[in-house]
Amino acid sequence: GQQLNQSxxxxxxxxxxxxxxxxxxxxxxxxxxxxxxxxxxxPVLLIALYKAGELTSNGRxxxxxxxxxxxxxxNISASIPSDVGIYFCAAQNSGGSNYKLTFGKGTxxxxxx
Amino acid sequence: GAGVSQTxxxxxxxxxxxxxxxxxxxxxxxxxxxxxxxxxxxxEFLIYFQGTGAADDSGLPNDRFFAVRPEGSVSTLKIQRTExxxxxxxxxxxxxxxxxxxxxxQGTRLTVV
Numbered sequence: 001g002q003q004l005n006q007s008x009x010x011x012x013x014x015x016x017x018x019x020x021x022x023x024x025x026x027x028x029x030x031x032x033x034x035x036x037x038x039x040x041x042x043p044v045l046l047i048a049l050y051k052a053g054e055l056t057s058n059g060r061x062x063x064x065x066x067x068x069x070x071x072x073x074x075n076i077s078a079s080i081p082s083d084v085g086i087y088f089c090a091a092q093n094s095g096g097s098n099y100k101l102t103f104g105k106g107t108x109x110x111x112x113x
Numbered sequence: 114g115a116g117v118s119q120t121x122x123x124x125x126x127x128x129x130x131x132x133x134x135x136x137x138x139x140x141x142x143x144x145x146x147x148x149x150x151x152x153x154x155x156x157e158f159l160i161y162f163q164g165t166g167a168a169d170d171s172g173l174p175n176d177r178f179f180a181v182r183p184e185g186s187v188s189t190l191k192i193q194r195t196e197x198x199x200x201x202x203x204x205x206x207x208x209x210x211x212x213x214x215x216x217x218x219q220g221t222r223l224t225v226v
Contacts, residue, residue: 004155042117042204042217043156088155097169099144099211103155 006089006104013079014112021107022073023089030094032065032072033101037086046087047074079111115139117218119205125224126195134190134221138207145188146215147180148204156204162188163211195225 006023013019023032031050035043047058049065049072056063062075072091076083089104118137126132138145143164148156158172165185173179177195182188192199202222206215 006155040122041219042206044217045214048214090155099146099161099208099215100158100169101148101156101215103157105153105155 004089004091004102004104006107008107009105010108010110012110012112015079015081017079019076019079019083019109020073021087021089022071023091023104024071025091026070028069029091029102030069030098031092032063033090033092034061034063034072034074035088035090035103037088037106039085043088043090076109079109081111081113084109084111117205117207117216119203119218119221121221122219123222123224125226128195128197128225130195132192132195132223134192134203134223136188136190136205136207136218138186138188138205139216140186142207142209142216143185144208144211144215145182146206146208147188147190148206148217150202150204150220152201159190159203161211192223195223197225199223200225 004023004025033048034046037043047056047063052069053067054065060077086106086108088106090101120135145162147159150156160180161169162182177193180190202220204220206217208215
């Protein structure tokens, strides 16, 4: 089936540093999304991207939908301790199965105060 | 309630037993989804309901897994003859319709011993 390759698997950074993570696929997708999951909780949507080349910000978070439609990245600026968690990319096709989310394996972010 | 509610939060069962996992979606949401998240992985799609009917059950791993949504609201995921490999977090999500944002519950952590 379709797979998303997410990297890095984990990151350990100091508070205040910027973070970047990305996701690639061999298939084209029409929507890219980024989620955050805290321990014992379900994923929460951070940013959704709907057009190739789109660059969208949500506070300190910025994400881009690659022009090839096969990749996306997420940047977090000036990290703070509450940014700790697992970040997942996800993608959707258009058409009949557009409800189905395909997820990457996640990036575990640790922020050292 | 305000969000998607899943019960129980944790379930430990013996190999070979039958289990039921419950999902209460956000009121008024017609679309409901089940995903399975194994340790260190992203969620994987299991089944999608539109109203009372299972519109796509292509993600169910085998015929030991079954899900229902008889009144178009609460859904139950049923697993027969559980195996140790079924151990995972089972996530439920709902959305107003198939084209809008899906909101996840906190998940049920199933452990088969």
